[in-house]
Amino acid sequence: MLTVDWATAAYVIFVALVAAVYAAAVPAWLYILVAHGVLVVFILVLPARGAAWELPQPEDSSSFARLRVAARFLRYTYPALLLTPFFEEVGLIVNAVAPGSPYWFERSLYAADQALFGVIPAVALSQAGNPVLDELMHAFYFAYYPLIIGGIFFAWSGGRRGGETPARGFHTAFTCMMLGFLLSYVWYPFLPARGPWENAHVMGGLRPFGGWLFTDVIHVIIANAAVSGGCFPSAHVSGTWALTFGLYAEHPKAARWFAVVAAGLSVACIYTRYHHAVDVLAGLTVAAIAATVGYRLTHGRTTVQTGA
Secondary structure, X not given: XXXXXXXXXXXXXXXXXXXXXXXXXXXXXXXXXXXHHHHHHHHHHOOOOOOHHHOOOOXXXXXXXXXXXXXXXXXXXXXXXXXXXXXXXXXXXXXXOOOOOOOOOHHHHHHHHHHHHOOOHHHHHHHOOOHHHHHHHHHHHXXXXXXXXXXXXXXXXXXXXXXXXXXXXXXXXXXHHHHHHHHHXXXXXXXXXXXXXXXXXXXOOOOOOOOOOHHHHHHHHHHHHOOOOOOOOOHHHHXXXXXXXXXXXOOHHHHHHHHHHHHHHHHHHHHOOOOOHHHHHHHHHHHHHHHHHHHHHHOOOOHHHHOO
């Protein structure tokens, strides 16, 4: 197993333990335990990376050869497919630790924003905007998806068609990214908080956002996939910046372009009212920690030497 496999398994076990310890406040605790137990077994029995099964065989048909390539890619990148289910299940455990005081930590976030900036940045920024800026900020918020997906494919290929895969630096970039997300997720049951957009008192009287495409797209996504309580630290910020830091090892030029988009995303998280400003600062901190750990565990070492 690679470093990222162990990290994923550790997070799966962590959530199962939270569900078990606070079962009285988690109605679906038994389902979580069973599902996470199956997932741990799945991770443990996955075929080894770098083994003979990955290599093309003379008897492979063209369709089977393509299947082998796809299976190999999924073996290396499957943890990314778990990020959305991991985030969605946060809604099941976010208030488990303090069920009598749901989302208790958000009061501290408003106070921190007010103390640091003198205003609530999510309100001040968005109120000072206009439909054009609304659309741009929602476009940056949407950029989270192509940034993560594109970053994984870029790291896998090294930005070159037909080259050796996984490309040099893939393990570092991917491990940093996964640690960025998981190190944010672990805080949600202990620091439950919602973004300003869910606070009727804060939102009351604010102008509605304008826009023509991305504003509407994000509203649809939030309406169908948002999770109350998964706010601090911002996983949008920690995941994208950790990936960006991870890419810098072997692809500094590309990482700088990723950083431009990640910076726009970071501002957009606040402007769109989905996050407090301190969520973003915390997300950047988590990203730096994740990248530091990811580099130490993977950078400059081969798969055979480290399993990473």
